[in-house]
Structure formats: structure tokens, C-alpha cells
Amino acid sequence: MSAGNRPCAPLLVTVNVTTRCNLDCVYCYMQPRSGVDMPRAEFERVIDELSARGVFLVTLSGGEPFLHPEFPELFRYAHKRFAHVMTLTNGTALRSCHLDAIHEVLNEKGAVTIQVSLDAIDVRMNALTRAPSRRTLRTIRQLTSIGCHVIVAIVVTRHNIAAVRPTIEALAEHTRWFHLMAVQDIRSKMGIERELESELAMRSALWSELRALAAARDLAINLPADECASGCATGAPCMAGFSTFVIDPDLKVRPCDRVTDVVIGNLREATIPDIWNGEAALGVIRRDEPICRSPARWERLASPVTR
Ligand SMILES: C[S@@+](CC[C@H](N)C(=O)[O-])C[C@H]1O[C@@H](n2cnc3c(N)ncnc32)[C@H](O)[C@@H]1O
Numbered sequence: 001m002s003a004g005n006r007p008c009a010p011l012l013v014t015v016n017v018t019t020r021c022n023l024d025c026v027y028c029y030m031q032p033r034s035g036v037d038m039p040r041a042e043f044e045r046v047i048d049e050l051s052a053r054g055v056f057l058v059t060l061s062g063g064e065p066f067l068h069p070e071f072p073e074l075f076r077y078a079h080k081r082f083a084h085v086m087t088l089t090n091g092t093a094l095r096s097c098h099l100d101a102i103h104e105v106l107n108e109k110g111a112v113t114i115q116v117s118l119d120a121i122d123v124r125m126n127a128l129t130r131a132p133s134r135r136t137l138r139t140i141r142q143l144t145s146i147g148c149h150v151i152v153a154i155v156v157t158r159h160n161i162a163a164v165r166p167t168i169e170a171l172a173e174h175t176r177w178f179h180l181m182a183v184q185d186i187r188s189k190m191g192i193e194r195e196l197e198s199e200l201a202m203r204s205a206l207w208s209e210l211r212a213l214a215a216a217r218d219l220a221i222n223l224p225a226d227e228c229a230s231g232c233a234t235g236a237p238c239m240a241g242f243s244t245f246v247i248d249p250d251l252k253v254r255p256c257d258r259v260t261d262v263v264i265g266n267l268r269e270a271t272i273p274d275i276w277n278g279e280a281a282l283g284v285i286r287r288d289e290p291i292c293r294s295p296a297r298w299e300r301l302a303s304p305v306t307r
């Protein structure tokens with residue numbers, strides 16, 4: 001522990017293993033998707049360091065992590081070092097070498113959790129924000145059939161709001177886990193939140209319906225509780241800088257995956273405790289509102305390097 005009882009590392013860390021992606025979802029915060037892969041040796045060093053510092057959960061993301069040329073090796077390595085690993089995917093790049101690695105880890109650990117993004121089961125509706133849904137649906141079926149815990153991540157917009165319930169009902173035969181998210185503005189796409197937002201009355205009605213559906217069918221449906229604005233388990237206004245950070249393929253560290261242009265350090269030059277307790281990270285938590293909510297003030301942070 002460091003001074004003031006602040007641990008020397010976050011609780012949850014997202015490792016973006018690549019910036020490359022085969023899709024171009026309308027709201028995607030990962031900008032630019034320039035095709036940088038985290039070198040395997042650096043990935044292993046980072047994972048070792050996170051594990052040595054007592055980090056609890058590692059999330060493998062991107063870009064599309066399954067497009068990293070050595071993803072099976074990265075996946076196996078992370079699972080060896082951590083009890084709790086989550087992988088986020090668009091479900092369109094799963095290959096047999098990935099399934100082999102997943103099988104292996106399942107046999108060793110008994111559980112693997114993968115979050116698959118899908119906005120609507122309807123092929124054309126899903127394509128309005130992401131891509132046609134066929135391949136993603138096949139991935140969800142493949143993963144659940146071998147025993148993975150699959151969380152279906154749905155970004156709720158005006159395009160898919162009417163299809164959210166039917167999508168959950170149709171997928172409930174494969175999984176009981178659903179994570180609904182609101183679109184969040186990002187600097188490179190300011191205004192996208194308003195552009196894609198559904199009507200408040202429709203959202204309120206849907207949340208009530210889904211609470212009833214979850215109770216009736218024993219589903220775990222995580223609704224967009226606006227975690228960033230309403231506080232979290234730590235009592236902090238948002239988790240960025242309090243319990244989480246994100247590492248990019250070039251080893252730059254950012255406070256939150258949604259805030260792509262504020263960098264609080266680089267693991268090629270500094271250690272995790274130095275970054276976690278450095279002025280830039282502390283500048284994020286000294287603010288009176290979440291970093292994602294005040295773009296005009298991003299420049300005024302204590303000292304982060306901005307891209
Ligand atoms: C950036 S993606 C990376 C992993 C993978 N490519 C995927 O699509 O799941 C992680 C998650 O963030 C969601 N996402 C991306 N941009 C978003 C935004 N501006 N607001 C809300 N969710 C967003 C995606 O739908 C996806 O579920």
C-alpha cells in the first residue's frame with residue numbers, strides 16, 4: 001500500500017491488445033483503430049506486473065482482440081496468471097485456434113467468461129450500428145455450446161430499442177447474462193450520444209419490462225445505470241483513477257477506455273505504482289466530475305500527457 005492507504009495498483013485493468021478491428025461501429029470509442037498490436041513479450045511482462053501488484057480482474061479488449069495474431073497465446077497466458085479474466089469481442093473473428101485455447105482453459109479452470117457485443121438479433125437492425133449479426137450469433141452459439149459464460153453486450157440506441165427485449169428473449173436459450181449500455185460521447189464523435197439516443201419514455205418502459213423479464217426467466221440483465229454519473233461501489237463519482245485503468249497496445253496508460261486522448265503514463269517508462277500514484281492519475285480523481293463528462297476541461301488536468 002502507498003501513502004494515504006491508496007493501493008499501489010488498480011483493482012480492475014483493461015488491456016487493449018490491439019487497436020485493429022474488422023468493423024466500424026458507429027459509436028466506437030476506440031479511435032483511431034490504426035492496427036497496432038501489443039507485442040507478446042510486452043503483454044507477458046505487463047500481465048506479470050499486474051499480477052505481482054495484486055490486480056484482481058483483467059479484461060482483454062481492443063479493437064478486436066481476436067484479431068491479434070497471437071491471441072491464443074495471450075489468452076492462455078492471462079488465464080494462467082489470473083483467476084479472473086474477461087474477454088470482450090465483436091464475435092466475428094473467432095477461429096479454430098481460438099476455440100482450442102478456450103477449450104484448454106475451460107478444462108483447466110472450469111470457467112471462461114467472454115462478453116460478445118450484439119445490438120440486435122435481427123441481421124439488418126444490427127448492421128445499423130455494428131455489422132450484420134449472423135457471424136456474431138454463430139459465435140455466441142459456439143461459445144455457449146462448449147460451456148463458456150457468455151455476456152451479451154447491447155448498446156441501446158434509437159435504432160435497436162424496440163428490438164432489445166426480443167433479442168434478449170431469443171438469446172435466453174443460450175445465456176442468462178446481458179449487459180446493456182448507453183451510448184457515450186467520445187471526443188472524436190461528439191454529439192453521437194444525442195444522435196443515437198432513444199426516447200426517455202421508451203427507455204423507462206423498457207427498463208421496467210426487463211426487470212420483470214429478468215425475474216420471470218432468472219436472467220441477469222445489467223441495465224445502464226449511468227455508472228459514471230451516479231457513483232460506484234467505491235463511493236467515487238466514477239471508477240477512472242479510483243479502481244481502474246486501461247493499457248493500450250503501445251503501453252500507454254489511460255484512466256478510462258472511453259477517454260481516448262488522456263494518457264496518465266507509459267509502462268515502457270514507468271512502473272504501475274508510479275503511474276497509479278502519479279500526479280496525472282491523481283489529477284483525474286481530484287476533479288469534481290467524471291473525466292468523460294467534461295471535454296472542455298480535459299486540457300486543464302494536472303499534468304497528463306495528451307495525444
Ligand atoms: C470498444 S469494444 C472492444 C471489444 C470488441 N471489439 C467489441 O466490440 O466488443 C468494447 C465495448 O464497448 C462498446 N462501445 C464502443 N463505443 C461505445 C460508446 N461510444 N458508447 C457505449 N459503448 C461503446 C462496444 O459496443 C463494445 O461492447
Ligand code: SF4
Pocket residue numbers: 021022023024025028029030062063064090
Ligand atoms: S467491433 Fe468493437 S472495436 Fe470494433 S468498431 Fe465495433 S465497438 Fe469498436
